[in-house]
Amino acid sequence: MTPTRILVLNSGSSSVKYQLLDMADGKRLAVGLAERIGEDTSALTHHPLGTGGDKRRHECRLADHDAALKAVAGELSADGIGLDSPELAAIGHRVVHGGLRFTEPTLIDDAVLKEIERLVPVAPLHNPANITGIRTAQRLRPDLPQVAVFDTAFHSSMPEHAARYAIDVRTADEHRIRRYGFHGTSHAYVSRKTAELLGKDPSEVNVIVLHLGNGASASAVRGGLCVDTSMGLTPLEGLVMGTRSGDIDPAVVFHLGRVAGMGTDEVDELLNKRSGLVGLCGENDMREIRRRIDEGDAAAKLAFDIYIHRLKKYIGAYYAVLGTVDAVVFTAGVGENAAPVREAAVAGLDQLGLAVDAELNTAPGDAARLISPASARVKVGIVPTDEELEIAEQTYALVTAR
Numbered sequence: 001m002t003p004t005r006i007l008v009l010n011s012g013s014s015s016v017k018y019q020l021l022d023m024a025d026g027k028r029l030a031v032g033l034a035e036r037i038g039e040d041t042s043a044l045t046h047h048p049l050g051t052g053g054d055k056r057r058h059e060c061r062l063a064d065h066d067a068a069l070k071a072v073a074g075e076l077s078a079d080g081i082g083l084d085s086p087e088l089a090a091i092g093h094r095v096v097h098g099g100l101r102f103t104e105p106t107l108i109d110d111a112v113l114k115e116i117e118r119l120v121p122v123a124p125l126h127n128p129a130n131i132t133g134i135r136t137a138q139r140l141r142p143d144l145p146q147v148a149v150f151d152t153a154f155h156s157s158m159p160e161h162a163a164r165y166a167i168d169v170r171t172a173d174e175h176r177i178r179r180y181g182f183h184g185t186s187h188a189y190v191s192r193k194t195a196e197l198l199g200k201d202p203s204e205v206n207v208i209v210l211h212l213g214n215g216a217s218a219s220a221v222r223g224g225l226c227v228d229t230s231m232g233l234t235p236l237e238g239l240v241m242g243t244r245s246g247d248i249d250p251a252v253v254f255h256l257g258r259v260a261g262m263g264t265d266e267v268d269e270l271l272n273k274r275s276g277l278v279g280l281c282g283e284n285d286m287r288e289i290r291r292r293i294d295e296g297d298a299a300a301k302l303a304f305d306i307y308i309h310r311l312k313k314y315i316g317a318y319y320a321v322l323g324t325v326d327a328v329v330f331t332a333g334v335g336e337n338a339a340p341v342r343e344a345a346v347a348g349l350d351q352l353g354l355a356v357d358a359e360l361n362t363a364p365g366d367a368a369r370l371i372s373p374a375s376a377r378v379k380v381g382i383v384p385t386d387e388e389l390e391i392a393e394q395t396y397a398l399v400t401a402r
């Protein structure tokens with residue numbers, strides 16, 4: 001019997017999302033999330049879809065990613081679909097930074113792992129967690145192929161004029177300083193699904209994808225290829241995020257060094273962990289921000305307005321980059337769930353042919369759908385992302401082609 005199951009690990013800075021899929025029939029056997037890793041009370045939510053079992057939730061302490069993965073392995077074993085299963089064909093890992101070298105799904109060996117490690121300084125919140133995930137999985141199943149699927153891969157099609165910063169070319173080349181872009185697996189999947197939703201081939205459509213999760217990024221996709229994206233050398237550039245500032249005058253960094261005596265690491269921590277929505281109003285969950293706005297909280301309202309203002313600027317910018325736009329689509333935790341964000345981001349853009357229908361925008365649902373009025377020149381939609389499915393498909397394609 002040829003093994004057809006793929007376990008996908010999406011290790012984030014403080015969470016691990018996972019899915020076990022059977023690629024023979026595309027069925028999901030289990031999905032789950034370990035969250036608040038490293039905090040006093042972590043939580044593990046496990047849903048054994050394959051057995052039709054109920055969702056299980058444990059509040060427990062998961063000291064680090066290694067502990068989290070062991071707990072995940074325990075849950076899978078309890079359902080008889082553990083990592084020791086002979087039906088497992090490979091483990092697919094989301095890896096956030098692939099630098100210049102990795103633009104395709106890649107079988108992980110020592111040299112690949114070393115390169116992912118070398119890239120830690122340009123993805124300090126993400127690559128270390130991805131590495132722990134890979135190491136733990138290798139220890140649990142040393143015989144299995146482990147495949148890395150990179151967030152940066154989809155953006156490698158960006159033209160030089162979008163990928164390069166306007167800084168001294170020799171310095172940039174020596175240190176490989178350029179815009180790489182992230183969330184690429186999501187941008188690729190969502191832009192393809194958008195074409196499907198419009199009943200067209202990806203080569204025929206231009207799409208602006210707004211991936212709004214805790215990290216957030218926008219991309220301009222022309223005919224299935226990324227031509228620009230908002231994240232840069234690291235996942236710090238671009239949109240306002242849960243804890244990250246997004247775009248900022250780089251001189252702020254020197255200024256804080258000179259006038260506030262802050263060291264590089266301190267500024268790094270400020271911009272990555274104490275900025276964005278958290279920095280502006282102490283809260284990064286959009287549900288809570290909306291609740292506070294409804295109660296008249298001025299800081300929450302300003303944080304929301306800053307978030308929307310930036311988002312709107314990127315919609316305008318990518319409209320100009322693409323020239324013709326078929327659809328603007330929202331995805332990820334905020335994009336899929338926060339109707340007020342979608343409404344506000346598109347408000348006032350009727351001259352661009354963009355509008356949201358209030359009823360469609362607030363109607364419940366979890367399928368890909370359009371929320372613009374039928375007459376709209378440019379469609380607006382919600383297209384749920386599925387990074388895990390995309391990683392599973394790429395992983396399975398690689399191991400079956402070997």
Ligand SMILES: Nc1ncnc2c1ncn2[C@@H]1O[C@H](COP(=O)(O)OP(=O)(O)O)[C@@H](O)[C@H]1O
Pocket residue numbers: 012015212213214215242284285286287332333334337338
């Ligand atoms: N029902 C909801 N309404 C508004 N925002 C939501 C809702 N559900 C989730 N979110 C937002 O989605 C975010 C998480 O998005 P997600 O894509 O899972 O992020 P990540 O992959 O970066 O962890 C939460 O921080 C919260 O702001």
Ligand SMILES: CC(=O)OP(=O)(O)O
Pocket residue numbers: 012013096126151182183213214215216235
């Ligand atoms: C790259 C990135 O920002 O990822 P996440 O949204 O998972 O933090």
Ligand SMILES: [Mg+2]
Pocket residue numbers: 213214215332
């Ligand atoms: Mg995410």
